[in-house]
Amino acid sequence: MPSNLDTQTLTFGVGGTTEVAITHDLGRTPLDGFIINRTSSANVYRGSTAWSTTTIYLAASASVTVTLLIF
Numbered sequence: 001m002p003s004n005l006d007t008q009t010l011t012f013g014v015g016g017t018t019e020v021a022i023t024h025d026l027g028r029t030p031l032d033g034f035i036i037n038r039t040s041s042a043n044v045y046r047g048s049t050a051w052s053t054t055t056i057y058l059a060a061s062a063s064v065t066v067t068l069l070i071f
Contacts, residue, residue: 007071009036014060019047021055029053030070037067044068 008026024030029051035044042064047057056070 005071007069009067009069010056011065011067013063013065014042014044014058015063017059017061019049019057019059021049021057023055024070026070027053030056033068033070035066036069039065 006026006028008024008030010022010024012020012022014020033056038044040062042060042062044058044060044064044066047059049057051057058066058068060066
């Protein structure tokens with residue numbers, strides 16, 4: 001089914017407070033994201049590195065697997 005939304009869903013692990021790089025195929029720098037699911041109550045937040053047309057950077061308060069919708 002075609003979508004009018006320019007989004008991508010990503011599932012990845014974050015190992016705690018260390019920033020991780022997650023690649024995406026959105027073709028532009030994402031504006032933001034929504035957490036769809038996570039495996040624990042860890043807080044997930046943007047890392048200190050700026051997002052780019054190919055990579056987002058996130059960290060968490062504890063180890064967690066996250067499903068994120070970026071737009």
